[in-house]
Amino acid sequence: MTQILIVEDEEKLARVLELELGYEDYQTTIATDGQRAFQLLQENQYDLVLLDIMLPGISGLEILRRYRKTNTATPILLLTARDEVHDKVSGLDLGANDYITKPFQIEELLARVRAQLRQTGPANSQQDQLSYQDLTIDLQSRDVTRNGEIIDLTPREYDLLTFLLQNKNQVFSRDQLLDKVWGFDYAGDTNVVDVYIRYIRNKIDKPFQKVTLQTVRGVGYTIKDVKQ
Template sequence: MELLLVEDNKRISEFVSRGLEESGFTVTLAENGVDARSLITQRQWDLILLDIMLPDIDGIELLQYTRFKKINTPILVLSALGEPGDKVKALNLGADDYLAKPFHFNELVARIGALLRRTKNLDLIENILHCDDLVLYVDKHIVKRSNQEIKLTIQEFMLLKLLMENKNKVLSRTQILDTVWGVNHNSNTNVVDVYISYLRNKIEIEGCEKLIETVKGRGYLIRTKE
C-alpha cells in the first residue's frame, strides 16, 4: 500500500514513517504543501496522511485542492488542532477521518486499515479495477492514469479490462481473441498485437512505469507491484 505522508515536523514524520513501514506500508514524505500538491496529482495513492499546519500551502487548502481535482483518495488528517470545530471543518471539506495529535500509533494503524477496507468495499460496489496508478471504471467506461483520463475505443477498453481482471497472469493471444473479439474470429489475425500496441501508446505515460509486458511465445500480461 502506497501512503503519502504530508508532515513538516521531522520528529513526527520519522516516527510515523518508520512505524508504518514496519507495518508493511510504503511511505513517501512531503515536508511542505507545494511538494505535497505536486505528489498528489502525479501519482495514485492508496491513502494520504495530511497535517494541517504546514509551511506555504496549509493542509486545509491542500484538502480543498485535492477534492476540487476530483481526486477521491482517502484522506486522514493528523493535526494538533483538536477542537471539534477544526474536525468538523476538515470533514466537511472532504477529509475521511481526523486524528488529533498526540495519538497512539496503534490507533493510527487501525484507522488507516478501516479507511482502506472501506475504499476496497466501495471499489467492489462501484466495479472499479486498479493496477498501480491505472484505474478502470467498468460501469462508467472511464480509464485514468495518474488521475488523467484516457480515451479508449470499445475494443481497447475490453482488452484493458481483461488484462486488469487477470493482473500478473499471462494471457495467450487465443484467450484474448476469444474473449474480446469472439470465438469465431480468424485465429490467424494479428489484431491482438495491433491493439496491444494501441493500448501501450495510450496508457504508457511518460514518467510512469510500463505496465503491459510481452511474454515471448506465450502472450501478454499487465504487471502490478500491488
C-alpha cells in the first residue's frame, strides 16, 4: 500500500487529509511538528510527503533541506499559505516537487498526489535508472552521467530532463512543461523553459557533441528514440 507522510500542525486539516487519503486507499502517518516529522523521515520510507512550511520545532523548509541530502527521490508536495511566495520559490529550489496553496480543494490535492505518484511509482518498485544513448540518470542518487562523466545539474534542470526522458517521444509545449515541472501555480514567463533547455543542452549535449533535447518548431520540446 502506498505510504504517505502528512506533516501538518493544524490538527483538523491533518485529520481531513488523513481521511480523504484513506478513502483513496493510501496509508497515512501524521506528524504535527518538525522534529517528529524529521524523525519519521529518518526511520521510515514513504512514497510521498505532504509537508507544511510553517511548523513548530523545525520549519518545513529546513526539513526539506536536510531530507534532500540523503533522499532525492521521494516526492515532496509543499503546503503553503497564499502570501508565502518566497518560501514557495525556496522550496522548489531545495528540491520540492510541487506545492499547493492553502486553502485548497481536496480534489486538487488528490490530483497532485496522483500525478507525483505516477511519475515515481511506489518506493519499493521505483525504476532505478533512465538511459538514453550513453546518458544515464540514477533516480535514487539523482546522479547524471554521460559517457561515464558526471554532469552537475541544478534541481530544476534535473527535474526537466528527467520528465522529458520519462516521457520519450511525446512533444510538450512550454505551458505543459511549466505545469508538469514547475508546478500548476507557477505564474512566471514561459520563456523560462527555453532558458532551462539551453542550460541543459550546454551541459549534457554541447561538450559531447550530442543531440538529446529536440525542438519541435511551433510546438515545444521532446526526447525521441534514435532510429537504428
